Amino acid sequence: MHAFWTQPPEAVCARLGCGHDGLTMDDAARRLAQYGPNSDVEAKADSLARAIFRRLLEPLSLILLAAGIVSVLTGDAVGGSIIVVILVVSIGLDTVQEGHAARTAEILRRSVALKAEVKRDGVFGEIEVDQVVPGDLLRVRAGDIIPADALILDCKAFTAGEAALTGEPYPVAKRAGPSAGESPGEAANALFRGAVAQTGEAIALAVGTGRNTVFGAAASALAQAQLPSPFERDLHQFGLVIARLTLGLVLVVLATRVAFGRPALDSLMFAVALAVGLTPELLPMITTVTLARGAMRMASRKVIVKRLASIHDLGAMTVLCTDKTGTLTSAEITLARSLDAAGVDDPRAARLGAVAADLGGDRGALDAALVASSTEAAKGWVLSGRQAFDFSRRLGSVLAAGPEGPLLIVKGAPEAVLALCTAQRAGDVRSPMGETERAHALETVHALAQDGLRTIAIASRAWAGAPHEIEAEDERELVFEGLCAFADPPKATAATAIARLGAAGVRLKILSGDDPIVVKRLACLVGLNAQTVLSGTDIAALSDDALAVQVQSVDAYGRLAPDQKSRIVKALQARGAVVGYLGDGINDAPALKGADIGLSVAGATGVAQAAADMILLASDLEVVADGVQEGRRTFANILKYVRMGASSNFGNMLSMAVASIALPFLPMLPTQILLNNLLYDLSEIGIPFDDVRPEATQRPQVWDMHGLLRFAGVMGPLSSLFDFLTFGALLFVFHAAPEEFRTAWFLESMATQILVIFIIRTNGRPWQDLPSPALALSSLVALLVALALPFTPMGAWFGFVAPPPAMLLGIAGVVVTYLVCAELLKPLALSGRQRAKAMPGAA
Numbered sequence: 001m002h003a004f005w006t007q008p009p010e011a012v013c014a015r016l017g018c019g020h021d022g023l024t025m026d027d028a029a030r031r032l033a034q035y036g037p038n039s040d041v042e043a044k045a046d047s048l049a050r051a052i053f054r055r056l057l058e059p060l061s062l063i064l065l066a067a068g069i070v071s072v073l074t075g076d077a078v079g080g081s082i083i084v085v086i087l088v089v090s091i092g093l094d095t096v097q098e099g100h101a102a103r104t105a106e107i108l109r110r111s112v113a114l115k116a117e118v119k120r121d122g123v124f125g126e127i128e129v130d131q132v133v134p135g136d137l138l139r140v141r142a143g144d145i146i147p148a149d150a151l152i153l154d155c156k157a158f159t160a161g162e163a164a165l166t167g168e169p170y171p172v173a174k175r176a177g178p179s180a181g182e183s184p185g186e187a188a189n190a191l192f193r194g195a196v197a198q199t200g201e202a203i204a205l206a207v208g209t210g211r212n213t214v215f216g217a218a219a220s221a222l223a224q225a226q227l228p229s230p231f232e233r234d235l236h237q238f239g240l241v242i243a244r245l246t247l248g249l250v251l252v253v254l255a256t257r258v259a260f261g262r263p264a265l266d267s268l269m270f271a272v273a274l275a276v277g278l279t280p281e282l283l284p285m286i287t288t289v290t291l292a293r294g295a296m297r298m299a300s301r302k303v304i305v306k307r308l309a310s311i312h313d314l315g316a317m318t319v320l321c322t323d324k325t326g327t328l329t330s331a332e333i334t335l336a337r338s339l340d341a342a343g344v345d346d347p348r349a350a351r352l353g354a355v356a357a358d359l360g361g362d363r364g365a366l367d368a369a370l371v372a373s374s375t376e377a378a379k380g381w382v383l384s385g386r387q388a389f390d391f392s393r394r395l396g397s398v399l400a401a402g403p404e405g406p407l408l409i410v411k412g413a414p415e416a417v418l419a420l421c422t423a424q425r426a427g428d429v430r431s432p433m434g435e436t437e438r439a440h441a442l443e444t445v446h447a448l449a450q451d452g453l454r455t456i457a458i459a460s461r462a463w464a465g466a467p468h469e470i471e472a473e474d475e476r477e478l479v480f481e482g483l484c485a486f487a488d489p490p491k492a493t494a495a496t497a498i499a500r501l502g503a504a505g506v507r508l509k510i511l512s513g514d515d516p517i518v519v520k521r522l523a524c525l526v527g528l529n530a531q532t533v534l535s536g537t538d539i540a541a542l543s544d545d546a547l548a549v550q551v552q553s554v555d556a557y558g559r560l561a562p563d564q565k566s567r568i569v570k571a572l573q574a575r576g577a578v579v580g581y582l583g584d585g586i587n588d589a590p591a592l593k594g595a596d597i598g599l600s601v602a603g604a605t606g607v608a609q610a611a612a613d614m615i616l617l618a619s620d621l622e623v624v625a626d627g628v629q630e631g632r633r634t635f636a637n638i639l640k641y642v643r644m645g646a647s648s649n650f651g652n653m654l655s656m657a658v659a660s661i662a663l664p665f666l667p668m669l670p671t672q673i674l675l676n677n678l679l680y681d682l683s684e685i686g687i688p689f690d691d692v693r694p695e696a697t698q699r700p701q702v703w704d705m706h707g708l709l710r711f712a713g714v715m716g717p718l719s720s721l722f723d724f725l726t727f728g729a730l731l732f733v734f735h736a737a738p739e740e741f742r743t744a745w746f747l748e749s750m751a752t753q754i755l756v757i758f759i760i761r762t763n764g765r766p767w768q769d770l771p772s773p774a775l776a777l778s779s780l781v782a783l784l785v786a787l788a789l790p791f792t793p794m795g796a797w798f799g800f801v802a803p804p805p806a807m808l809l810g811i812a813g814v815v816v817t818y819l820v821c822a823e824l825l826k827p828l829a830l831s832g833r834q835r836a837k838a839m840p841g842a843a
Contacts, residue, residue, distance in 0.1 A: 003181075003182060003187070004149075004151055004190070004207045004208070005151060005179045005181065005184075005187035005189050005190035006178075006179060006180060006181070006182075008178065009151060009153055009176075009205070012151050012205060012207060013205060016134055016135040016205070016207070017135060018135040018136075018137070018205065021119065021121070021122040022118065022119030022120055022121070022122065022136065022137040023119075023120055023133070023135050023136055023137075024120065024121055025120055025121055027135075028120060028131070028133055028135075028136065031133035031134060031135060032131060032133050035133055035134055035209060035210065035212075036209075036210055037130040037131070037210060038129055038130045038131065038132040038133070038147065038148060038209040038210050039129075039130045039210055052091055056091060061091070061239075062243075065084065068081070068084040069084075072084075115127070115128065115129060116128075116129045116131075116132050116138060116147035116148075117138065117139045117140070117141075117144075118132060118136040118137060118138055118139075118206075119136070119137035119138075119139070120136075124139055129147045132147050132148050132206055132209055133206065133209060134148075134206055134207055134208065134209055134212075135205070135206065136148070136205075136206040137153075137203060137204075137205060137206075138150055138191075138202075138203070138204045138205070138206055139201070139202075139203055140158075140191065140197050140201065140202045140204060141197060141200075141201045142197050142198060142199050142200060142201070144196070144197045145194065145195070145196055145197075146160065146191045146192060146193050146194065146195045146196070146197065147193060147206075148191075148193050148206040148207070148208060148209045148213060149190065149191065149192050149193050149206070149207050149208035149209075149212075149213040149214060149215075150190065150191045150204035150205055150206045150207055151189060151190055151191075151204060151205045151207055152174055152175065152176045152189045152190065152191060152202050152203070152204045153176055153203050153204060153205055154176055154202070154203045155174055155175060155176055155200060155201065155202035155203065155204075156200050156201055156202075158173075158174045158175075158197065158199065158200035158201060158202045159171040159172060159173050159174065159197075159198045159199045159200065159364065160172050160174055160191060160192075160195045160196065160197055160198060161195060161196040161197075161198050162185075162192065162195045171198050171199070171364050171365060172188070173188065173394070174188060174189065174190075174191065174202060175188055175189060176189060177189055182536065182537045182540065183535075183536040183537065183540075183559050183560075183561055184214050184561055185513050185514075185536070185559050185561075186559065191204050192213065192214045192215065193208075193209075193213040193214065193215040193216065194213075194214075194215035198364065199364070199389075214561070214562060230312070230313050230316055230578055230596050230702065231309040231310075231312035231313055231316070231635075231703075232309050234702070234703030235287070235703075237703070237705060238642070238703065238705070238708075241705060241708075241709075245650070249653060249654075249657055250271045252657070253267075253271050253657045253660060253661070254267055254268060254271040256661050257271075257660060257661060260661065287638055288308065289685075289688045290634055290637050290638050290687065290688035291308040291309065291311050291312070291634060291638075292308065293634075293688045293689065294311045294630055294631070294633070294634035295308060295311060297630055298311065298614075298626075298627055298630050301623060301626045301627065301630065302616060302617040302618045302623050303614055303615070303616055303617070303623060303626075303627050303630075304614065304615040304616075304617065305613075305614055306612065306613055306614060306615065307613045307614075310597050310598075310613035310614055311630065311631045311634050311635075312631055312634060312635045312638070312701075313578065313580075313596050313597040313613070313631070314580065314597050314614070314627050314628055314630075314631035315628060315629075315630075315631025315632035315633075315634065315635045315697075315700070315701050316578045316596075316631070316635070316700050316701055316702045317506055317578050317579070317580040317596070317597055317628065317631075317700060318505060318506060318507065318577045318578050318579075318700045319506065319507050319508075319509060319572050319577045319578070319579050319580070320501060320506050320507070320508050320509070320579075320580045320581075320582060320624065321508075321509045321510075321511045321565070321568065321569060321572075321579060321580070321581045321582070321591065321595070322508065322509070322510060322511070322581070322582040322583065322621070323510075323511060323512055323513075323582065323583040323584065323585065323588055324510055324512040324514055324518075324519060324522060327582055327583075327584070327601070327619055327620075327621065328490055328491065328494045328510065328522060328526055328621070329488045329489060329490055329491065329494075329522065330488065330489055330490075330491055332488070333365040333366060333368070333369045333486050333487070333488055334369055334372075334373075334486065334487055334488075334489060335350055335369050335370060335372075335373035335484060335485070335486055336453055336485045336486060336487040336489070337448070337453070337483075337484075337485040338350035338351075338353075338373075338482065338483075338484055338485075339444065339482045339483045339484075339485070340425060340426045340427060340481070340482040341424035341425055341426045341433075341437070341441065341480050341481070341482055342426035342427075343440075343444045344426065344427070346427065346482060347374075348425075348481055348482065349458040349481045349482030349483060349484055350370065350373055350374055350377075350458075350484050351374050351377045352377075352407075352409050352411075352458050352460060352481055353370045353409075353411050353456070353458045353484050354370045354371055354373060354374040354377035354378065355377050355378050355381050355398070355400055355402070355409060356370075356396075356397070356398045356400070356409040356410075356411050356458075357370040357371050357411075358370075358371050358377065358378035358381075359378055359381060359382075359383040359386075359398050359400055360383060360386040360388075360396070360397075360398035361389075361396075366454075366456060366486055369486055370484065380402050380403055381400045381401065381402035381403075382400065382401045382402065383398060383399070383400055384399040384400060384401050384406065384467035385398070385399035385467050385468055385469045385470045386398050386399070386469065386470060387469070387470035387471065387472070387474075387475070389412070390472075393412070393416060393472070394412050394413035394415075394416040395410055395411065395412025395413060395416045395417055395420075395475070396410070396411065396412060397409060397410040397411070397470050397474070397475055398470070399463060399467055399468075399470055401467070404462075405462065405463075406462070406463035406464075406467060407460055407461070407462060407463060408460060408461045408462075408463050408470070408474065408475070408478075409458070409459075409460050410458070410459045410460070410461075410475050410478055411456055411457065411458050411459075411484075412456060412457065413456065413457070414441065414442060414445045414455055414456070414457040414483065415442070416457075417456075417457035417458070417459050417478070417480070418433075418438045418441055418442070418457060418480060419438075420459065420475055420476060420478045421433050421438075421459050421478045421479065421480040422477050422478065422479075423477075423478075423479045423480070424437055424441075424479065424480040425479055425480065425481055425482070430479065433480055437480075441457075441480065441483070444483065445483065448483070448485045449517055450517065450521065451521055452487060452517070452518045452520075452521030452522055452525075453485040453486060453487050454485070454486045454487075455483045455484065455485045455486070456483070456484050456486075457480065457482075457483055457484075458480075458481040458482055458483070458484060459478035459479060459480050459481055460478065460479050460481055461476075461477060461478050461479060488518075490522055490525050490526050491620065491621075493620055493621065493622050494526045494621060495525070495526045495527050496622070497620070497621030497622045497624070497625050498526050498527055498528065498621060499527060500622075500625045501621065501624070501625050501628065504625070504628055504629070504697075504698065504699070504700075505698070505699040505700050506580075506628060506700070507555070508528060508555070508621075509528075509551075509554075509555045509556070509557070509568075510522065510523055510528065510555065510556045510557065511557050511560055511565045511568060511581075511583075511591065512557065512558050512559075512560065513558075513559060513560055513561075513585075514558055514559070515558055515559065516533045516534075516535045516556075516557075516558030516559060517558075518558070519533055519556050519557070519558035520533045520556060520558075523555065523556040528555045528556060529553075529554075529555045529556075530555070530556050532553070532554050532556075533554075533556045533557065533558055534550065534554050534556075534557050534558075535557070535558050535559045535560075536557075536558075536559040536560045536561050536564050537559070539557070539560065539564045539567065539568070540564070544567070544570075544571065544574075547567060547568070547571040548571040548572075548574045548575055550571075551568055551571045551572050551575075552575065562588070562589065562590050562591070563590060565581075565583075565588065565590065565591040566590035566591045566593075566594045568591075569581060569591050569594045569595050570594060573596070578596050578597075578700065578702070579595045579596050579597075580595055580596065580597040580598075580599060580624075581594075581595035581597070581598055581599065582599040582600070582601075582616075582621075582624065583599075583600065584600055584601045584619070588600075588611075589611045590611075592611035592612050593611045597613055597614070598611055598612040598613045598614070599612055599613070599614050599615075599616060599624065600612035600614070600615050600616070601615065601616045601617075601618075601619040614627070629697050632692075632696065632697035632700075632701050633692045633696070633697055635701045636692045636696040636697065636701065637687050637688055637690055637692065638687075639701075640687055640690065640760075640761050641684055641687050642708060643708070643711055643760055644684060644756075644757055644760060644761075650712045650716035650719075651715065651716035651717065651718070651719025651720045651723070654716060654717075654720045655667075655719070655720045655723035655724065655727075656668060656673065658720070658724075659723075659727060663727075665738045665741075666738075666742075667727070667741065667742065667745060668742050668745060668746065669742065669798070669799050671798055671799070672742060672746055672798055672799060672800075675746075675798055676746060676749055676750060676753075676786075679750060679782045679785060679786050680750070680753050680754065680782070682778065682782045683753075683754045683757065683778055683779040683781075683782035683783065684757065684775075684778065684779070685778045686771075686772065686774035686775030686776070686777060686778035686779065687761075687775060689772050689774035689775065690761065690771055690772045690774070690775045691769075691771070691772050693762055693763070693764060693769060695763075696763075710829065710831075711829045711830065714825060714828055714829035715756075715760065715822065715825070715826075715829050718818070718821060718822060718825060719752060719753075719756075719818070722748075722752065722814055722817070722818040722821075723745070723748070723749070725814060726744070726745055726748050726811070726814050727741075727745070729810055729814070730744055730745065730807070733810070734804075734806070734807050734810065736803075736807065739799060739800070739801045740801055740803055740804075740807065742799060742800070743790045743795075743800045743801050743802075743803055744803050744807055744808075744811055746786070746790070746800065747786070747787060747790065747803070747808075747811055748811045748814055748815060750782075750783060750786035750787070751783065751786075751787070751811070751812075751815045752814075752815055752818050752819070754779050754780075754782060754783045754786070755779075755783070755815065755819055756818075756819060756822050757771075757775075757779050758771060758776075758779070759819060759822050759823050759826060760822070760826060760829075761775070763826070763827075763830050765823075766823070790802055790803070
């Protein structure tokens, strides 16, 4: 953003073509047409139909839709309908969860002023805030929300609350005159749209409106299209892998069978059944239900989930960027120390400061902290006169009558108060004050600033004569009583939570609009690396490539503009980090939108909440740490289904493909394949409720296609090997007829697929890590139905016959042997899967 505050007011006025009488109504109308209304672009929210269509175009959704339609057309109306219903429900749940985007623009509109006072045709009057244009003269009073970015031309005792814009918890004193600050946080002569006037009155020249403001730049990020999250990108890639495998296998089987002279229609139906068998049709449902259950568990941990996929993204997070105020600190200014002139702790300075604050203060954050520190201080004191805090002189005073007699108490900026002092008090000793003593006092102020403390000075003078309203000339020959130091202390839980996140592989970085000195001190207190703190000015001087290098080692940043926070997030992402951002102000909106996972808090601005994926009901990093664990637990359960499908589906379909070419008859009828797939999927509906081993949540979890292919490459062929052994036994030992062959293999296939769930669901021993009751029940019920079906009248509908007892014993032996081999080979299959990789940016 152009730093208009660094330019002389005359130059800015000349550039905007304005005068002391403000704009004329005609000129304002022309400018409104030129610059547009002083409002924000509405966030582009998908229509319901568009949102559904976007999800339907995902590769996995298209495969499922095609499989369902083909199943219905080839006679399996029940199986095809189930697939389509699963797809519809999954897309519906996902769409409803993300329906908050349409409300973003309304939240933005409500977060700024509705009226503004401007000078038109030489007269001040109120207009709609969206009618303000560059060149307007604004009058802003205490309590007003600043309607535009503006340059102060004149002001009196004016302060603005810019916490929502800069993260600075203290009120900011504003004044007319030049400013050399490079960032908005350093611009003492500028007002920014969305800030709140706390005291005084100012006349200012509107320079930027609408999107050409600090607020507008932050809010415009919400109008940008939401990029796919890491989970959505990975799921898309997984769908493409499944699509390629399915298409390749189907084409090979169909072409080979036709080349061998097998019936074309039977070959086509069998190939279609293989396609359905290879498709993890329950994946959207398992994913949605698992994420929804994760959202419910996170709600119990004080986290509201707005976008389901963000649960996985939180578990995959390797870097968490956070604002300072309210997340690492309490956002409550407190009196940290009260010192006498010698720098020794003494309550007198705070006690006199509390008297002045209670009787004649401006009720700002510092005065409130003084009063809170000594609630009885003003007891027995009566106000006799007052000089309101003057922001040009940076001090104020009260004349109070009390236990010490009439006393003038002056408080303000140390430099301003010390210049008026001729004596100092250290304990009960009063001594003269000269330049040496003033320099010593200022050294104490500097040392306190290094500790992240803001100071004010307290001075007094015994009053002689009749009381009257205080004038500037009365503030003379003062006695320096001491310093009051204030802090926005770190939360008691911050250091522990940061250590916990670090142990979980999540590195934390502070991105603040506050002073770099304060940020450095806070970083040290909470255990972060603070050897280097980059400021907004430093960031502005770095190219994107240079910034991407710096962010790898620097963990603390101060005086950042909103777009600079977003740049840091993008620089981290450019190096492969999965980045979370926790913030609550308007200045955090671009970073919240650009991060892989945006976190806000219940008391945040509407803009920040709109940009976030999750809202924390408690502004505490401990809640984030809990959410990380839940996100990893949720992803671990999703991964179980993917691993099971990768082994069972791939192995069985490979066996069927080979057998369909080698055997003179179909090894399994298309309806039997679909039944096999349906029962297997039903056996896994308990996965969202399964338990997870602690090591699965220790490090960031991400999709690893190479690991999945490795797992399938080990467990799939193992399954096929035992299928081929089953084929050999059925053909050459038991001399099974085609109906017996299909029935026996169906039983073997169902038993191996379902029972191996208990082995591959954990990387521990299955008897030491038992499944949840829900998963055990769903699996064993599905297995019982599959084993009983050939012996019921319904079995004939699917072409089954009851196998002889000897054949059943042989099948049982194959199943037991397979399960033993699966347990022995499991470590090899899991060695390349999604274990804790050294993710970029991770601790």
